[in-house]
Structure formats: C-alpha cells, structure tokens
Amino acid sequence: MARTRKAPAPPLPKPLRAPPPRPSEQNGKGGALQDAKEAGTTVVDWIDERTSLSGAGRWLLFRKVPKGTNWFYTLGSATLFAFLSQAVTGVFLAMYYRPDPAGGAYESIRHVTNEVFLGQFVRGMHLWGASVMVILAFLHMGRTFFFGAYKYPRELNWVIGVVLLILTLVMAFSGYLLPFDQRAYWATIVGVNINGTGPLIGPYLSDFLRGGGEFGATTLSRFYAIHMLLVPGLIVALIGAHLYLVTKLGTTAPPWSKAEETPELREAEV
Amino acid sequence: MVGAANGAGVIAAAAFTLPALGFALGPIFKKTPHTWETVGTTGDFNEDNYVPVVFTLTPGIGEAGKTTAYVRKFNPKIDTDPYDRDSQYIAISSRCAHLGCPVRWVDAAERFICPCHGGVYDLLGRRVGGPPVRPLDRFYTRVEGQSVQLGPRFSVNSELQRFSPRDPGEPLDGIGQYLYPSRPTERKL
Numbered sequence A: 001m002a003r004t005r006k007a008p009a010p011p012l013p014k015p016l017r018a019p020p021p022r023p024s025e026q027n028g029k030g031g032a033l034q035d036a037k038e039a040g041t042t043v044v045d046w047i048d049e050r051t052s053l054s055g056a057g058r059w060l061l062f063r064k065v066p067k068g069t070n071w072f073y074t075l076g077s078a079t080l081f082a083f084l085s086q087a088v089t090g091v092f093l094a095m096y097y098r099p100d101p102a103g104g105a106y107e108s109i110r111h112v113t114n115e116v117f118l119g120q121f122v123r124g125m126h127l128w129g130a131s132v133m134v135i136l137a138f139l140h141m142g143r144t145f146f147f148g149a150y151k152y153p154r155e156l157n158w159v160i161g162v163v164l165l166i167l168t169l170v171m172a173f174s175g176y177l178l179p180f181d182q183r184a185y186w187a188t189i190v191g192v193n194i195n196g197t198g199p200l201i202g203p204y205l206s207d208f209l210r211g212g213g214e215f216g217a218t219t220l221s222r223f224y225a226i227h228m229l230l231v232p233g234l235i236v237a238l239i240g241a242h243l244y245l246v247t248k249l250g251t252t253a254p255p256w257s258k259a260e261e262t263p264e265l266r267e268a269e270v
Numbered sequence B: 001m002v003g004a005a006n007g008a009g010v011i012a013a014a015a016f017t018l019p020a021l022g023f024a025l026g027p028i029f030k031k032t033p034h035t036w037e038t039v040g041t042t043g044d045f046n047e048d049n050y051v052p053v054v055f056t057l058t059p060g061i062g063e064a065g066k067t068t069a070y071v072r073k074f075n076p077k078i079d080t081d082p083y084d085r086d087s088q089y090i091a092i093s094s095r096c097a098h099l100g101c102p103v104r105w106v107d108a109a110e111r112f113i114c115p116c117h118g119g120v121y122d123l124l125g126r127r128v129g130g131p132p133v134r135p136l137d138r139f140y141t142r143v144e145g146q147s148v149q150l151g152p153r154f155s156v157n158s159e160l161q162r163f164s165p166r167d168p169g170e171p172l173d174g175i176g177q178y179l180y181p182s183r184p185t186e187r188k189l
Helices: A031-037 A039-051 A053-061 A071-094 A104-114 A119-146 A155-177 A182-196 A202-210 A219-249 A263-269 B002-029
Strands: B037-041 B051-056 B066-073 B089-093 B104-106 B111-113 B127-129 B138-144 B147-156
Touching: A031 A039, A039 A053, A053 A219, A071 A119, A071 A219, A104 A119, A119 A155, A155 A182, A155 A219, A182 A202, A202 A219, A202 B002, B037 B051, B037 B066, B066 B147, B089 B147
Parallel strands: none
Antiparallel strands: B037 B147, B051 B066, B066 B089, B089 B138, B104 B111, B138 B147
C-alpha cells in the first residue's frame, strides 16, 4: 500500500504572515533595534520548537468552513463566552462569599452588593449571565437541530452537548441557593422536592442533594461545592471534547446550500 | 511489572475515591436523634382552632432551621385518629405536601392554603383542592407536666393512617408507599 501523503498545513491568513525584509534591513544582523522587533517572534519560536503547538493552533483556528456559513454558526462560541464570563465573575465572587447558613451567606452577599467596589456589577454579571448562558445554549441547540448538524458523524457531539446543557441547568439550580435569601431558600426547597417526585430513586436523590432528610447545616456548603468545584470541572472537560470534535469533523453546510455541479461525477454515475 | 503498576494505580485511585464518596453519601444514612421541643403549655391550645407555633427542627442553622406547626387539642367530634399518648394534641406541619412551601391557616375559610401553587387543605389537613398528593404531615405530640412538646414528623395518607415521614410530592395511597420508600433511618414511632 502506498504511503498516504500528509495534507499540507492550512496556510496562515495574510495579515499573520511575516512581511519580506525591507531593503534597509540586512538579513540576520540588524542590530539591537531589529532584535527588539523580532523579540515576540523569537519567544513564540522558542516555545513552538519545544511543543509544536503552532500546528494545533492552526488546526483549531484556521480551518476551512463550508460555503453559506452565517451568523447562526456563532451561537456555540457565544455560549462559550457566556461560560467564560461566568467563570471569571464566579471566581471573584468566591473571594467574598461565605457558605454559612446561619446568616453569614446572606450577609456576605449583602456586603458584595452594597459595599464592595463594583461588587453589584460583578454579581449582576454573574446573575444575568446565568440566564444568558442557558438561553444561548438552547439557541445553539436549536441551530444544530434545524440545520441537521446532529446527524452522522456528529451524533456523539450532540450527546456531549446535551450533557453540557444538563450541567448548565445544574449550575443554574445550585447557584440559585447561594444568596440564601427567602427566594433562594424556598426555590431550592421546591426544586429539591421536584427531584424527589421521581419514583423509587427520587427520595434518595433529594436526600443526596440536601445531605439528609431535612434542609440542614451542610446543604448550603454542599450546593456551593457542587456549584463551584464539581460541575465547572466537568463542564470545562466536556467543552474541550466538544470543541475537539467540532474541529475534527468540521461544521456542516446550511441545509439550503446545494452541492456544486461536477460534470465528471455526473458522467461516472451513469 | 505492568500488572503491579496498574494494580497499585487502582488501589491508589480507590484510596481517595471511596472515602470521598462515603463522605458525600454519609449524611444521608446518619440517624438523627429525636428531639422534643416545648411549644407551649396545655392552656395555650383549644379544641376548635389552630395556634401557630414556631420551633427549631434543624439545630445550628439559625432561622433556616425553624419550622411552623399548627397545634390544637384532640377533638373527639372531628378527629378520627386513635386517641393515644401521641395524639392528645394535633400538630399539623406547615410544609405543603405538594412541593414543600409553607401553608398558612386561614381562619375565615377554615382551610390551610399554600401560597405557591394553590394547594388547599381542610381542618384535618386533608387535601380539598389544588395539586397536593396527600394530606399535610403531622408531628408527634406529648405532654410533659404542663408543657406541650412536639417530636418527630410523620406522614399520613388520605385515610389519615400514619406512615414514616416522606418528602412532599410523594403520594401514600395505593402503591405510593412502595414507589416512594421511606428512609431506613427515620421511622414512625
């Protein structure tokens, strides 16, 4: 069997290519100014020589997309940015938050909202960003469904996406309790009891969520750990798998775009 | 060599996974001791109307651990329970049997009404309207000297038979009691 030839690496787009040297610059010995100009390239080269990351970077970022790709294809990236925004604002909120059900949790959220510089803004970003992320995830899912982009060979990516949607909803649910005001408390009571209405495993599920038979001392810290450690880790890992598959398999053309006429193919078919 | 390394890896992974899992699941199986909370004296309650009392159900978490019960004296004319040591006083839990919101006793209507999804219960806590799947839960009561005390929670089906405490939303009629098993750590008395 003949050795298959490796496909050439996708070319860099024009603005990123190095310009040819100007006549005034002698190759190789341009002096300190020239060295300073090329410092960035040198550093990147140093890293790339030891990691070969530039190939992976080009593979991820400069891939070919089908004709007819439009703004609907950006909904996945929009969801990713909503997640990154949640991650960053969440880390800074965690610097002030105390998961103490005997009053400390409510007090720390009050402190963030009313006293910390930009605290109300960051908390607002996190609060509204949660709804934005859920909405964007559903829109992204709708795009995938109506464009038929879940079909072979992309079924696994659909499955991963569904798990990501469920984890996003788990985040929205577990984060709702953390302000620990009246609304948070009663909404969580109702939400946990909805889980409990599942036959046979329901009662065990709600006991697991509460950490016992009644809303107790560890329920809040349990929700906090789920919200900021357990589920975010899973989401990051699954987003990685999701993006890998998108890059590996490529995106689909919109359903209304037609294949180009190829006379040779037509003849061969007959 | 390879087998030993893999085996060591499995043992090392189990060494942190299993304790962590036990740590997460442990509280579910922990048996909580019964506490009896004094909520008033025998003179505070009558046979015809409910008196709301607030008491601590879960200690250590401040206001969030408190709950409300509606208490009255056993009334032989309306109550169908067996009259025994545990039912000299009737204590109805304010936790709605639909999804756990707090119901309140509306005197003019003589009904318990839930603000969340419109559950309505009669004087005995039996459902008369809305989405709840069983009557309101009750608490065991006892009299120590002059003080009335409330104990653990129990659930009732639509005939007011006693069952081990269940969460809201879990019916107890028909096969309900088998579809929604009770906790082995919490039994009726």
